[in-house]
Amino acid sequence: MLRYTINRILLTIPTLLGVAMLVFFMLRIIPGDIVEVKLRGDGGAVTQETIEMERHRLGLDKPIMVQFKDWMVGVVTFDYGISMWTERPVMEEVAVRLELSLEVAILATIIALLFAIPLGTMAALYRDTWVDYLMRVVTIGGISIPAFWFGMLIMLGLLAAFNWLPPITFTPIYVDPVANLTQLIWPAAAVGYRYCAVTARMIRSSLLEVMSEDYIRTARAKGVFEKLVISRHALRNALLPAITVIGLEFTFLIGGLVVTEQVFNLNGIGQLFVQSVTRNDFTLIQGMVMLIAAFYVFVNLAIDLLYAVFDPRIRYT
Amino acid sequence: MSIVEVGEDLRARNNTRPGTAGPLLEVDDLHTHFETARGIVRAVEGISFTVNRGEVVAIVGESGSGKSVTALSIMRLLPRLTGKIPKGRILFDGQSLLDLDDEQMRKIRGRDMSMIFQEPMTSLNPILTIGLQIMEPLQIHLGMTDKEAKARAVELLQLVGITDPERRLDQYPHQFSGGMRQRVMIAIGLACNPKLIIADEPTTALDVTIQAQILELMKNLSRKLNIALIIITHNLGVVARYADRVIVMYAARVAEQGAADAVFHRPRHPYTLGLLRSVPRLDRPRGSKLETIEGLPPNLALGSSGCRFAPRCPYRIAICDQEQPLFPTDTGGFSRCHRHTEIASGKIIWAAAGGAGLNFAANTEAPVLSVRNLTKFFSVKGGLRGAGGTVRAVQDVSFDIYPGETLGLVGESGCGKTTVGRLILRLEEPTGGEIHFEGVNLSTASPAELKAMRRKVQVIFQDPYSSLNPRMTVGQIIGEPLHVYKIVNGHKQGEARVAELLENVGLRREMAERYPHQLSGGQRQRVGIARALAMEPSFIVCDEAVSALDVSIQGQIINLLEELQRKYRLAYLFIAHDLAVVRHISARVIVMYFGRIMEVADRDVIYGESLHPYTKVLLDAAPVPDPTIEKKREPRLIKGELPSHLAPPTGCVFNTRCPLASQECREVIPKLEEKRPGHFAACIKI
DSSP states (O other): OHHHHHHHHHHHHHHHHHHHHHHHHHHHHSOOOHHHHHHHTTSOOOOHHHHHHHHHHHTTTSOHHHHHHHHHHHHHTTOOOBOTTTOSBHHHHHHHHHHHHHHHHHHHHHHHHHHHHHHHHHHHHTTTSHHHHHHHHHHHHHHHSOHHHHHHHHHHHHHHHHSOOOOSSOOOTTTOHHHHHHHHHHHHHHHHHHHHHHHHHHHHHHHHHHHTSHHHHHHHHTTOOHHHIIIIIIIHHHHHHHHHHHHHHHHHHTTOOHHHHHHTTOOOHHHHHHHHHHTTOHHHHHHHHHHHHHHHHHHHHHHHHHHHHHOHHHHTO | OOHHHHHHHHHHHHOOSOOOSSOSEEEEEEEEEEEETTEEEEEEEEEEEEEOTTOEEEEEOOTTSSHHHHHHHHHTOSOTTTEEEEEEEEEETTEEGGGSOHHHHHHHBTTTEEEEOSOTTTSSOTTSOHHHHHHHHHHHHHOOOHHHHHHHHHHHHHHTTOSSHHHHTTSOGGGSOHHHHHHHHHHHHHTTOOSEEEEESTTTTSOHHHHHHHHHHHHHHHHHHTOEEEEEESOHHHHHHHOSEEEEEETTEEEEEEEHHHHHHSOOSHHHHHHHHHSOOSSSOOOSSOOOOOSOOOOTTSOOOSOTTGGGOTTOOGGGGSOOOOEEOTTSSEEOOTTHHHHHTTSOOOOOOOOOOOOOOOTTSOOSEEEEEEEEEEEEOOSTTOOOEEEEEEEEEEEEEOTTOEEEEEOOTTSSHHHHHHHHTTSSOOSEEEEEETTEETTTOOHHHHHHHHHHEEEEOSOTTTSSOTTSOHHHHHHHHHHHTTOSOHHHHHHHHHHHHHHHTTOOGGGGGSOGGGSOHHHHHHHHHHHHHHTOOSEEEEESTTTTSOHHHHHHHHHHHHHHHHHHTOEEEEEESOHHHHHHHOSEEEEEETTEEEEEEEHHHHHHSOOSHHHHHHHHHSOOSOHHHHHHSOOOOOOSOOOOTTSOOSSSTTTTTOTTOOGGGGTOOOOOEEEETTEEEOOTTO
């Protein structure tokens, strides 16, 4: 088990270095120049000299391989440089938004699992009855309704019912949990619905499969309480495939909520991403891509390790 | 405290009801139906029988005869939505099981009555420890604490012959072999010291040597702890060896029941007669042709009146169209046949089908296939830095097959017999050695020669259910190779040839329109044979070609294979684990163990005067369908299990389990030597 874990952790290093290389060169292939966007953005006349000076200041006039070396050294030493647009360190720019985005993602996961496990289980146990049909309608809704639109419905609903809208300023949860949650619970619910729907359907189908396994019949033949048959024997096996879905959905929530953030007026990673791309802010884009790639890699690692925890067949091979 | 005392102690602890006199289990006129999309399937129709305390009762029957459904009905484990018991009564220890609610029934399951299932590989929960799975019923039914339950679990594992029980409690099912898992299942079944254990095909998935170990264990435990045992099986040998009484089921009904001796020696129902005559047997001289029961079992979704066996029965008369009760017979049993008295008086005997000569090839011709020093290693990948190894699947195997001859290849699972077949078919590349087919060395053959060889060498697979493409009609399946190899010109000729082939294998030509799922297992296997014949082969590899089939169907297919062999002078490599079947069909037999040939000889020599200790053990472990012989002989139980392929034994591969093994056997790899004329064995002790 220890060796398995170490192997998996070591394997993330080449993956991340590969991502760093790809990001750097792909950005350079895209036409466009931050200096021109920045200086000519307002339509004013700018001399060629000013542009050159600015390029020099940002290090964009260095040979590309030198820039690449600087970038890779930065990646390894966790120094992602300074945003070319806001002139503040990339880490700082990202950190502010990450706190919010991460919290929304975690809240959404909690909400999703809270509903998905009982929903999926009930649907599987009461297969082809009204419980199952209702669950299928609800989850199809979750999958087909875009999260931002559902978010707008929530806002409208809040406005109509209470004549109230969630606060706009972000308060960290450790400062004021109530203010924090009154703001973030709504976007989390909006994206959590979809998340829950996908997971519940997964749990339903995998539980149905598990319930027809021989070892479930064995458990019943032993006279195990039906509740225990489901919770101990069936659900634990059925949740294994669901872990993958949960992990993938979770990583999507970091940086993938561009429109939802817009609807709820949140200053999250998604918005920052779009801004930095339209501004050709190389350093910021690179930093964020690395961040999200690292998230994907580590969540996947966590899934693999969780699998090993839950499934002894993986642990011992 | 001894195990028996513990058992009695437990019984005293959990026996809340006063023990009632009379039989332990009484099943009376039980009907079980399944509601399917295609209508109601009457899986069990009016079964009645009793089981006394401590008695071993066997329920025998072919697939679909309702034997497993009977067991599940008693346990009340039928699928909830579809399985229904519209009629009948099940009395267990004085309680009417069908009148209990789910909670009352749950209290009986696993405590007074437990069940052991067929598939040890899938019947244990893969993510829970063995310990937890054994302790579960103890804690639920007897309210034991963790400590008590653990102590009892250790005892149980010892009882079923698992060494080092404390350590093994924390292991998971995948760390156990199939035989060991079945032992764990038995331990779970025994946990609360039940009054009745139902074992549904407990050894069908296991090798013959392991089967003997498991059955012996169950029988001894049942005697020692006075537990009644219902064994459900299709293997008549198992029944003969272990059962006190036998219930023969056919098409959802009891055909005959009685004491084991009576049913085997004096059967009073034509189906029992036919069944006993259609199994190839190790204890009798090989007949020229297997006697078979013609036809197929009826479809249970269609209701019918009269005797269910009548359409296949050679003694059918007018009265057979009427419903018949279970008649008490002169042997003290019951038979559902109007003519049981005529059978008893010897007026009716099963007419032996006329046989043809034996297929002994004159070995003067050149062999059709000749294999020399064939070797195949598989490399197994380990982790990143590779704790992998090499599996020596086949080592140094040599043999010849002559035209028109059948060479049998027997061995237990993992002995490399299937790999030999795959190497000959060129589905695997050999690591070493040579294969010559009709004089052509296959490893140096040109693509054109290989193509010709692929046509001449065909295969019949084990599983007729998964080896036919479900989306193709029978006609397309058989016709495809005809068109690929341009054996026929155009569509019309193709159809004509398919029809001819179907008739050759005993199917009607209309079958060409059907899809595989519309056929029975035996019919599918016939389609597989027709497909192989389409290529006009000279050599066919039969890889467990009849093992998935029921006894009565198996006989039909074996006869078909022999008939085709005579007609087309086919050579067969007949790979199987069933010693009796191999004996029946083969002229010569190879016995393999752990990748190596142990013994080669003519059929009668192998079965009559085998030399190698492994062959002897193998033959001893296989029960024959005769209770008198079986009850007399003490089984020479082979100890231990197959060694790991990653840590093979040094010297002779069999030394870890061999009764004759000495220090020398652990050092020298024995050569296959001609010990007597035409009789080769690899053992230094002979």
